[in-house]
Amino acid sequence: xxxxxxISLTTDYGTFDGFVAACHxxxxxxxxxxxxxxxxxxxxxADVARxxxxxxxxxxxxxxxxxxxxxxxxxGTDRRGIAIGTPDGILVGPDNGLLVxxxxxxxxxxxxxxLANEDWFLGDVSxxxxxxxxxxxxxxxxxLGAPLTDAGPTVDPATVVRxxxxxxxxxxxxxxxxVVTVDRFGNVQLAAGGSMxxxxxxxxxxxNVKARRAQTFGDAGPGxxxxxxxxxxxxxxxxNGGRAVVVLSVRPGDMLRIAER
Amino acid sequence: xxxxxxISLTTDYGTFDGFVAACHxxxxxxxxxxxxxxxxxxxxxADVARxxxxxxxxxxxxxxxxxxxxxxxxxGTDRRGIAIGTPDGILVGPDNGLLVxxxxxxxxxxxxxxLANEDWFLGDVSxxxxxxxxxxxxxxxxxLGAPLTDAGPTVDPATVVRxxxxxxxxxxxxxxxxVVTVDRFGNVQLAAGGSMxxxxxxxxxxxNVKARRAQTFGDAGPGxxxxxxxxxxxxxxxxNGGRAVVVLSVRPGDMLRIAER
Amino acid sequence: xxxxxxISLTTDYGTFDGFVAACHxxxxxxxxxxxxxxxxxxxxxADVARxxxxxxxxxxxxxxxxxxxxxxxxxGTDRRGIAIGTPDGILVGPDNGLLVxxxxxxxxxxxxxxLANEDWFLGDVSxxxxxxxxxxxxxxxxxLGAPLTDAGPTVDPATVVRxxxxxxxxxxxxxxxxVVTVDRFGNVQLAAGGSMxxxxxxxxxxxNVKARRAQTFGDAGPGxxxxxxxxxxxxxxxxNGGRAVVVLSVRPGDMLRIAER
Numbered sequence: 105x106x107x108x109x110x111i112s113l114t115t116d117y118g119t120f121d122g123f124v125a126a127c128h129x130x131x132x133x134x135x136x137x138x139x140x141x142x143x144x145x146x147x148x149x150a151d152v153a154r155x156x157x158x159x160x161x162x163x164x165x166x167x168x169x170x171x172x173x174x175x176x177x178x179x180g181t182d183r184r185g186i187a188i189g190t191p192d193g194i195l196v197g198p199d200n201g202l203l204v205x206x207x208x209x210x211x212x213x214x215x216x217x218x219l220a221n222e223d224w225f226l227g228d229v230s231x232x233x234x235x236x237x238x239x240x241x242x243x244x245x246x247x248l249g250a251p252l253t254d255a256g257p258t259v260d261p262a263t264v265v266r267x268x269x270x271x272x273x274x275x276x277x278x279x280x281x282x283v284v285t286v287d288r289f290g291n292v293q294l295a296a297g298g299s300m301x302x303x304x305x306x307x308x309x310x311x312n313v314k315a316r317r318a319q320t321f322g323d324a325g326p327g328x329x330x331x332x333x334x335x336x337x338x339x340x341x342x343x344n345g346g347r348a349v350v351v352l353s354v355r356p357g358d359m360l361r362i363a364e365r
Numbered sequence: 366x367x368x369x370x371x372i373s374l375t376t377d378y379g380t381f382d383g384f385v386a387a388c389h390x391x392x393x394x395x396x397x398x399x400x401x402x403x404x405x406x407x408x409x410x411a412d413v414a415r416x417x418x419x420x421x422x423x424x425x426x427x428x429x430x431x432x433x434x435x436x437x438x439x440x441g442t443d444r445r446g447i448a449i450g451t452p453d454g455i456l457v458g459p460d461n462g463l464l465v466x467x468x469x470x471x472x473x474x475x476x477x478x479x480l481a482n483e484d485w486f487l488g489d490v491s492x493x494x495x496x497x498x499x500x501x502x503x504x505x506x507x508x509l510g511a512p513l514t515d516a517g518p519t520v521d522p523a524t525v526v527r528x529x530x531x532x533x534x535x536x537x538x539x540x541x542x543x544v545v546t547v548d549r550f551g552n553v554q555l556a557a558g559g560s561m562x563x564x565x566x567x568x569x570x571x572x573n574v575k576a577r578r579a580q581t582f583g584d585a586g587p588g589x590x591x592x593x594x595x596x597x598x599x600x601x602x603x604x605n606g607g608r609a610v611v612v613l614s615v616r617p618g619d620m621l622r623i624a625e626r
Numbered sequence: 627x628x629x630x631x632x633i634s635l636t637t638d639y640g641t642f643d644g645f646v647a648a649c650h651x652x653x654x655x656x657x658x659x660x661x662x663x664x665x666x667x668x669x670x671x672a673d674v675a676r677x678x679x680x681x682x683x684x685x686x687x688x689x690x691x692x693x694x695x696x697x698x699x700x701x702g703t704d705r706r707g708i709a710i711g712t713p714d715g716i717l718v719g720p721d722n723g724l725l726v727x728x729x730x731x732x733x734x735x736x737x738x739x740x741l742a743n744e745d746w747f748l749g750d751v752s753x754x755x756x757x758x759x760x761x762x763x764x765x766x767x768x769x770l771g772a773p774l775t776d777a778g779p780t781v782d783p784a785t786v787v788r789x790x791x792x793x794x795x796x797x798x799x800x801x802x803x804x805v806v807t808v809d810r811f812g813n814v815q816l817a818a819g820g821s822m823x824x825x826x827x828x829x830x831x832x833x834n835v836k837a838r839r840a841q842t843f844g845d846a847g848p849g850x851x852x853x854x855x856x857x858x859x860x861x862x863x864x865x866n867g868g869r870a871v872v873v874l875s876v877r878p879g880d881m882l883r884i885a886e887r
Contacts (some may be wrong), residue, residue: 110393112386118810119380119641122684125634125665129688132632132663136689141393143386149811150867162383165497166390167397177867180842231842234856236687288379289410320441320492335494345411345438371654373647380641402654404647423644426758427651428658547639550671581702581753596755606672606699 107249108193110169111140114159115235116147117174123233127172127240130226134229134244140168143173150177153267153351154356157285160205161336163193170243171206172199172235180231185219186264189252196243198234201267213261220256267353271359277304278363281339283356290347293340294360298333307365310341311352314365321345331362368510369454371430372401375420376496377408378435384494388433390499391487395505402427408593411438413463414528415617418546421466422597433496434458441492446480446499447525450513455503459495462528474522478543481517507550514581531556531565532620538565539624542600546619554601555621559594571602572613575626580607606613629771630715632691633662637757638669639696639753645755649694649762653749656766663688665695672699674724675789676878678805682727683858685715692765693728694757695719702753707741707760711773711774718765720756723789735783744780764765792817793881799826800885803861805878812869815862816882820855829887832863836887843867853884 111131117123124145133139143162147155155175163171176183176198184199191211195203196219207213219238222229224245226237242255269280272295281294301317308315309332315329324330324344329351334340339362341348354360372392377386383404392401405421408416416436424432432469437444437459445460454470456464457480468474480499483490485506487498531543533556542555562578569576570591576590585591585605590612595601600623602609615621627774633653637818639645646667652857665684670805671675677697685693698705698720706721713733716742717725725763742762744751746767748759764777792804794817803818823839830837830853837851844854846866863870876882 119664119666120668121807122665122680123810125663125684126522126687128663129684132661133687133689136631139393141386141389142380143383144380146381158383162386162390165383165387165394167394176845181844218845230857232854236857285382287382288377288384297756322439322442332493335491335497370658373865400654402647402650403641404644407642419644422645423651426644427654428655484779546643546645549638549645583700585705593754596752596758 108168108170108247109138111138111166111243111247112143112163112166112171113136113140113145114155114171115145115175116144116149116151117145117235117315119145125129125233126233126236130236130240131244134241135247138244138247141169147175149361151175152200154201154285156205156267159202159229160209163206164209170194170196170247172239172243173206174235174239175202176234179234179317181316185234186217186259187214187242187246187252188264189211189350196239196246199265204264204266204348213264215252216259216261216264218256218259221254224255226262228278234336252293272296272300273297273346274300274303278361279304279339279359280359283354283358283360284338285356286349289342290349291334291340291342292352292354292360293338295335296339298337298339301331301333302341304362305364308364309363311361313351315341315362332346369429369431369508370399371428372396372399372504372508373404373424373427373430373432374401374406375404375408375416375432375434376406376436377410377412377416378406378496380406386497389495391497391501392505396503396508399508402430404550408436411436413461414590415546417463417528420463421470425470428455431455431457433500433504434463434467435459435496435500437495440495446495447520448478448480448507448513448516449504449525450476453467455507455513457507460526461502464527465525465527474525476513477511477522477525479517479520482515485516491505524604525556530576531559533557535561535564539622540565540600541622543621544615544619544621546617547610550603551610552601552603553596553609553613553615553621554595554597554599557600559598559600561599562592562594562600565623566625568624570624572622574612576602576623630692631660631771632689632829633657633660634665634685634688634691634693635662635667636665636669636677636693636695637667637697638671638673638677639667639757640736641667645757647731647756648755648758650760652726652762653766656763657769659717660766660769663691669697674722676807678724678727679787681724682731683711685728686731690715692716692718692769694761694765695724695728696757696761697724698722698756701756708747708781709739709741709768709774710735710786711737716768717759718768721787723787726786726788734759735786737774738781738783739774739787740778740781740784743776746777755824757807794818794822796822796825801826801861802881802883805876805880805882806860807878808871812871813856813862813864814874814882815856815858815872815875817858818861820859820887823855823861826884827886831885831887833883837840837863
């Protein structure tokens with residue numbers, strides 16, 4: 105297995121404490137020439153689905169990397185730490201569903217190992233900060249080119265924890281899908297792939313609010329609701345100059361129906 | 366044209382989503398040895414003037430760089446993407462006024478090109494995320510040393526969109542100026558250059574609040590208002606141990622009058 | 627003295643302005659091969675004790691570095707700028723107590739110099755932004771291997787400003803300690819070292835709230851209060867799936883009593 109020049113970090117640690125810097129520091133000590141890209145550290149605390157979605161949508165745009173993700177309410181319990189090999193990088197983190205969507209976005213799960221090689225951990229592993237004490241030093245070793253299977257025994261990929269796939273349904277002139285994320289701009293992203301828009305006409309209802317199909321925000325007048333394929337290839341809803349999340353009053357996990365008027 | 370070792374990023378993307386990391390990732394893929402400095406990603410959504418001000422005040426302190434800036438409510442419409450060559454770096458982003466103040470801070474506009482060379486874009490350009498699909502890969506090529514004019518046809522600098530210059534007026538014992546920015550500490554920065562303070566005595570009124578001329582926060586007692594030349598060379602108002610923006614109740618775009626008592 | 631490959635930054639500058647990027651830029655100009663780790667820029671404005679605590683708990687996890695810290699309400703007054711040499715890195719910042727706890731965490735104060743060599747400063751030092759104009763360029767020179775004593779005259783370590791050490795008291799079946807930090811997750815960290823837990827049984831009261839001794843969050847039921855040794859080796863209080871800071875209604879500086887039931 106070749107070496108990786110990059111490690112990415114996705115966590116719910118925030119940036120008010122020194123947690124992220126401690127991970128950077130551990131990586132720098134073990135793999136000083138590897139560079140770090142911070143995906144985000146503002147996953148809401150313990151929101152595994154949000155972390156999984158952001159990582160899956162971002163990782164394919166990075167160079168081949170070891171991706172560390174830590175949204176880990178079960179830290180220190182008997183939930184496993186794992187590493188997943190994919191055709192386009194390695195994922196390292198807790199086995200709680202956080203990594204699987206990203207693995208699929210990177211070409212699919214090839215190998216899964218349980219992190220058990222304590223020689224790769226920091227000397228004195230805390231019970232509450234595995235990002236620093238286990239996942240970062242393991243990622244550093246993998247980035248330097250150590251074989252994935254040196255991190256621990258392989259495990260059956262079928263035993264890896266999966267989040268429930270978000271619900272999507274489509275019919276004649278309508279689709280229903282779960283809200284996956286709401287971004288900084290208040291744009292509401294659905295689980296439905298963008299190709300599902302092809303069956304819909306230009307005049308729509310999102311819930312009971314009038315909307316139109318469009319390609320970008322400026323295609324609609326100020327305040328108008330648009331339905332479009334977003335930059336991650338998903339169906340999304342936006343308001344030109346406004347916040348669709350406020351207009352629609354939804355949040356991740358809610359179902360949204362889009363239908364022709 | 367020589368190569369640049371640095372790319373800077375200034376956006377309104379926030380850090381809750383993976384947008385910034387996707388730009389870092391694209392740059393890393395195309396120009397792995399170039400390093401990235403994040404100016405800020407917390408420009409308020411679509412606040413072009415704020416983005417322009419922060420970039421103009423920060424870029425001169427960076428090494429010669431390709432500066433990418435994206436505050437882009439018109440993304441995907443027919444607003445142009447441009448790159449501006451200056452004596453001390455290149456600016457890349459939408460043609461909506463975001464880049465011009467920084468170009469002037471870097472020595473002036475030398476060359477402007479319209480970004481039209483699609484070979485430099487990501488293969489499948491989205492309509493809503495040109496930071497990832499156009500501006501970052503173009504910046505990577507320019508940082509690697511590709512000629513600016515390979516990015517697209519030159520355009521007349523006089524056609525580049527400018528924001529209205531903020532209002533400044535000065536008279537005998539007074540000045541009036543638009544608020545340009547309010548910083549993290551609540552300090553209120555005006556459009557007036559610091560040299561305009563030379564005509565004013567030590568005892569002042571800011572609006573109708575008593576203030577004194579000073580050089581730093583500790584020159585006044587706790588809670589006292591001071592007028593000083595800030596670290597960007599502008600006239601600014603601060604409160605020792607407090608937030609001038611609260612005392613003065615102003616925001617960017619408001620006019621503020623400073624006069625001798 | 628050897629060179630350092632890393633500079634860390636800890637400030638109260640926030641990330642909404644360009645202040646942090648200006649420091650990165652100055653470092654890049656003077657020491658382009660040195661890499662920067664951001665510890666945090668979200669120290670509450672002027673909260674020296676918070677900055678000191680975060681830096682002290684994070685710095686030992688970084689590779690040997692020049693650590694720049696700027697929480698500096700007295701900037702531009704006659705408070706000194708200093709650099710402290712330790713066995714495991716150098717600290718640079720204002721002499722207001724911000725650096726000493728970190729120096730002790732890095733092995734102790736060896737040498738202190740007053741920053742007085744103006745050849746190392748930016749040409750035109752502002753009165754309000756010494757992070758950019760003094761501390762960053764000084765750190766860059768030190769990282770490149772310049773001797774610490776070239777930064778200015780040595781000063782007696784006994785004259786360096788210290789914050790009051792937080793209060794800790796321990797007795798038979800109880801301990802009392804000052805709250806040092808509250809982290810992103812609402813976990814409440816006390817000044818008491820984790821070893822002080824050894825004298826306590828499993829059933830506790832924190833203030834007047836029932837709690838139990840544990841090692842990690844999942845050792846308790848949802849909503850239960852736990853007392854544990856945190857990843858920085860301190861006694862801390864958490865709620866499984868909740869925010870201890872809300873349950874306990876405390877903030878840094880408050881005293882908290884933990885006693886056997």
